[in-house]
Amino acid sequence: MSPARPATYLTAKELAERIKYRPSVINNVLKDSVLIEGQHYVRPFGRRKVLYIWEAVEQAMLSQGMQAASAIAMAV
Numbered sequence: 073m074s075p076a077r078p079a080t081y082l083t084a085k086e087l088a089e090r091i092k093y094r095p096s097v098i099n100n101v102l103k104d105s106v107l108i109e110g111q112h113y114v115r116p117f118g119r120r121k122v123l124y125i126w127e128a129v130e131q132a133m134l135s136q137g138m139q140a141a142s143a144i145a146m147a148v
């Protein structure tokens with residue numbers, strides 16, 4: 073049995089570079105509507121800073137596809 077692969081934690085700016093959205097869209101539109109705290113992002117040590125979990129965000133993009141894209145387009 074191989075050990076679990078560690079998660080990749082990204083800031084909104086780093087995530088924005090990967091998915092080609094502005095950090096403000098990630099923080100204001102996606103967070104809490106498409107991305108779920110504890111599943112797609114965490115607040116380390118109960119603080120304000122938000123770190124996005126790349127593997128979970130990537131999976132959400134692939135599985136939600138058109139549904140997520142239409143929700144973003146309507147919000148922007």
